[in-house]
Amino acid sequence: PFELRLQRSGRSVRVGEGQSALEALHGAGVPLSASCEQGVCGTCLTPILEGEPEHRDTCLTVAERARNDCFTPCVSRARSPYLLLDL
Ligand code: FES
Numbered sequence: 001p002f003e004l005r006l007q008r009s010g011r012s013v014r015v016g017e018g019q020s021a022l023e024a025l026h027g028a029g030v031p032l033s034a035s036c037e038q039g040v041c042g043t044c045l046t047p048i049l050e051g052e053p054e055h056r057d058t059c060l061t062v063a064e065r066a067r068n069d070c071f072t073p074c075v076s077r078a079r080s081p082y083l084l085l086d087l
Pocket of ligand 1: 033036040043044075
């Protein structure tokens with residue numbers, strides 16, 4: 001489990017083992033566009049302000065992954081206890 005902290009709204013959303021970060025955000029009523037939900041299209045790409053994502057997508061390049069400044073919440077998770085998102 002890890003936590004998503006939302007910079008703009010000041011909210012935090014817990015992501016459990018059995019759900020994606022996107023599901024957790026949608027479950028909390030946070031509107032976020034998504035399409036493939038398989039880490040392919042990049043529609044859900046979300047900026048990260050703090051924290052280290054665990055990239056599980058297939059749409060970012062190696063260089064984009066290394067920057068750790070965005071992630072795809074439909075499939076990707078966190079290595080750090082929380083991610084601060086620009087949401
Ligand atoms: Fe397609 Fe997340 S919805 S990459």
